[in-house]
Amino acid sequence: MTDPTRIAPELLVSRWFNTPVPLSLAALRGRVVVIEAFQMLCPGCVSHGLPQAQRVRQVFAREDVEVIGLHTVFEHHAAMTPVALEAFLHEYRIGFPVGVDAPSEAGPIPRTMAAYGMRGTPTLLLVDRAGRLRQHHFGQVEDLLLGAQIAMLAAEPMTAIASGAACGVDGNCA
């Protein structure tokens, strides 16, 4: 799931919070994107994943690194509604953009979660400046390692990224 030659699947979001306009990985090309996939009633997300995403937001400049929350509800759908999420984001003072992963007609797993083959929450994804998925962490990842991984993606020269725009429709890059 972290094939560095392929463009990461686009976010499929039914509703956005904390942003005046919908976001997309395509529009964020040029920046590193940190995606924190969570459920508001997942204890590991509340105690570890989301606080870590907030720290990432504070440490890195927004012109280099964008942090996005993705509410990937795959259980307790009646409890974790958009109305409940909105209250949650307010109470936990989460200020970065959060998208609700679009429900699927095929089952309980929402669409972006399925496209990335996520195993559960919290999951943290790193997308490079060229839009390619470079890290896929399920569970906890320690701050030192995450800081290093984000910084290395942010430090990649733009020339390498420019060639990323030449990736074929098959996802392979020249």
Place this chain on the structure above:
Amino acid sequence: MTDPTRIAPELLVSRWFNTPVPLSLAALRGRVVVIEAFQMLCPGCVSHGLPQAQRVRQVFAREDVEVIGLHTVFEHHAAMTPVALEAFLHEYRIGFPVGVDAPSEAGPIPRTMAAYGMRGTPTLLLVDRAGRLRQHHFGQVEDLLLGAQIAMLAAEPMTAIASGAACGVDGNCA
């Protein structure tokens, strides 16, 4: 609000979880009752109050000390529904009885919360074996102090409790 000569207001609960029968302070007379008033989307309740209540449940014998959660929703009512609470209790593995504080027609403050004059969540109440409110903590209380307070209530001789209904308005009990 902690007048030791008065019987604590009865719990007004619209729905119970984790108990086959409704609970009441009257029926729990003879035991110390620890009431953890919380909201499922209150960060201080999730990180401090509820884990502390779980530790109280583990340290003290149930024949001496009963632990009860009280979901005192006074904001974000559409988010913190009984359905959402049920999922929350499951995910956070909260096994002690939890009652939903009965909504009030007069405003957003539920009825038990109003009767006790609670200022917010988390609030921890200690009711002695005779049914009198003895401690009312708003916010955080440290484990050492709480352990001491519960133990002292549990250690009070039954004779004092029996005569408790006869305590004078000066707070002295015969």
Place this chain on the structure above:
Amino acid sequence: MTDPTRIAPELLVSRWFNTPVPLSLAALRGRVVVIEAFQMLCPGCVSHGLPQAQRVRQVFAREDVEVIGLHTVFEHHAAMTPVALEAFLHEYRIGFPVGVDAPSEAGPIPRTMAAYGMRGTPTLLLVDRAGRLRQHHFGQVEDLLLGAQIAMLAAEPMTAIASGAACGVDGNCA
């Protein structure tokens, strides 16, 4: 080692810090005594035992509960000298009385540590108002339980304690 009918062995201390006069369990009769046995280079003592003893000092009134540190050095004797201990107590802002457990001629285990049969550090001992050893914790003990145990000893009526003074030389109390 926690026979409630026997008077706890007296402290054998070669040097005291943080007290103008030497302390003894005999002189502290009437108060609960919390003894935190530690080594200044024992990680569990530094991260858990000593901070807990400091919390005990803050929560309980000194007229009811005395907190004493006991430096029971049984390894690295050349490193954990009284001079080093004095610097340690200063840097860690430990303000309660601390005694250096008297070295033994028989081996590396100091004398009080041997008299109590301690297995290592940290060890926390609770001595009741009558001078009897009532709890002997090796390793970590949680705050809720410790707070309860101290409070229960502090709540024991003086009459029971008075009879403690009539314990025979065989350690048995009438």
Place this chain on the structure above:
Amino acid sequence: MTDPTRIAPELLVSRWFNTPVPLSLAALRGRVVVIEAFQMLCPGCVSHGLPQAQRVRQVFAREDVEVIGLHTVFEHHAAMTPVALEAFLHEYRIGFPVGVDAPSEAGPIPRTMAAYGMRGTPTLLLVDRAGRLRQHHFGQVEDLLLGAQIAMLAAEPMTAIASGAACGVDGNCA
């Protein structure tokens, strides 16, 4: 003190632990060097600085990043002797090389500490592959930021490093 055009002052060490041979920044040229300056009786070093250095050791490969402890004793000299340090390193299971900062005849501040103008402990220094001091943190630095800083130094191309000795006084390198 973090002039990127200057080679960092060499370590002045009177005794090494955890290494069969003395270390020097000169000999480590080509690797990023993380220097954790600490005192064994400094609470912030024990609770924050040294555990963080241990995490750095685990996250980064030794061929890229070397972690060195530097015992910069500037107070309580009689307490923090090499003998005491040896016991400390053993008890806290610190496995990376640790040097004792060489005492100065001029006063209590040891020689390397003085050469770097350190304000106290803990202090964390980052030296790049070319031997230049690039970061000087006094007090706490969070893991995310530190991980990013180390990774960026480790990612710097060797060509830039080779020419590093020729950086101009304006900070620009040829």
